[in-house]
């Protein structure tokens with residue numbers, strides 16, 4: 278049983294059937310999945326959800342598939358931890374880490390979106406899937422498509438981190454490195470999608486794919502005991518995750534699963550690629566595309582597809598947006614590792630650094646609940662840390678040498 282009504286244009290409201298399409302034929306607005314919330318009210322409850330397995334499909338009525346899912350049975354339900362050490366360090370009362378650096382199977386929140394996209398691609402009968410990626414999407418599509426027995430073509434900027442490249446090739450995907458940045462890759466992929474008729478996860482499958490990000494928000498609310506936090510800090514690449522966490526809150530409120538709360542949404546970008554943050558800070562109506570130059574490669578999208586809608590959510594919620602330099606990103610990664618024992622990637626460093634900035638600026642108050650969205654794993658982005666963390670102490674295998682070293686360390 279599916280509660281999906283169809284697709285709807287975000288701009289003009291025109292409705293479309295459930296097909297692999299992503300833009301409105303009349304106004305070129307993006308299409309979004311719409312649901313029958315009146316029907317849903319009768320079938321969805323906290324109790325029903327709580328009885329189900331701990332994965333993204335426990336919210337299946339709010340995901341856009343018509344048949345049972347075919348991939349992603351272990352994806353999602355990552356830890357939400359109360360970060361007491363971090364709270365002490367930052368001088369705040371209540372702060373939580375939603376930790377998708379341990380999302381199964383490829384250690385980023387992209388496993389969520391890809392599980393939905395590939396389950397839907399199989400429903401549509403696609404035999405070949407593809408994507409344009411800044412790294413984590415490549416990992417998730419290649420891992421999950423091998424489970425789904427789909428042929429896979431993955432397009433990336435050629436200068437990605439080693440672990441993101443190997444963590445794609447190992448699954449046997451066809452990996453194509455492009456001489457250019459993500460925006461160049463994406464432009465090429467739009468042309469390929471038009472010509473080859475594949476299921477492009479972030480192009481013609483985008484309306485379905487993006488819905489998977491709502492599960493990040495659903496889980497935060499359920500794990501807080503069916504409560505909405507007052508403040509949520511979210512990293513932005515295309516801006517999709519941020520808009521979908523907002524949608525997840527609006528849906529749970531509408532269905533009576535949580536009480537209405539004034540939640541403020543904050544965006545986080547790297548200073549070397551901050552088109553959305555710059556527009557929010559300057560009060561611009563639209564953002565200006567940029568050429569990315571940052572160590573946070575997974576967030577390096579200079580012309581973000583959902584940037585405009587991310588700005589709308591940030592403004593409507595009463596939140597704000599900030600950015601972090603490369604140095605601050607590394608400090609953010611270290612801060613989370615040293616306080617909470619979590620090794621996040623550069624994108625997580627951006628989110629941590631921005632959270633700290635917004636607290637110190639007094640934008641986020643110190644006495645209200647804060648959730649920090651940690652979306653990827655540090656083992657995948659080691660390059661920027663090589664010269665920025667301590668090297669091992671080197672000694673011979675002799676007790677005297679260790680004793681001498683120990684005295685040096687303790688003094």
Ligand SMILES: *Cc1c(COP(=O)(O)O)cnc(C)c1O
Pocket residue numbers: 385386387413414512513514515516517518519575576622624625652653
């Ligand atoms: C893709 C990605 C994001 C942001 O995704 P958007 O939905 O495109 O804004 C955030 N963090 C990590 C680690 C990512 O890989």
Ligand SMILES: [Zn+2]
Pocket residue numbers: 286287288289290291301302303304305306
């Ligand atoms: Zn339209």
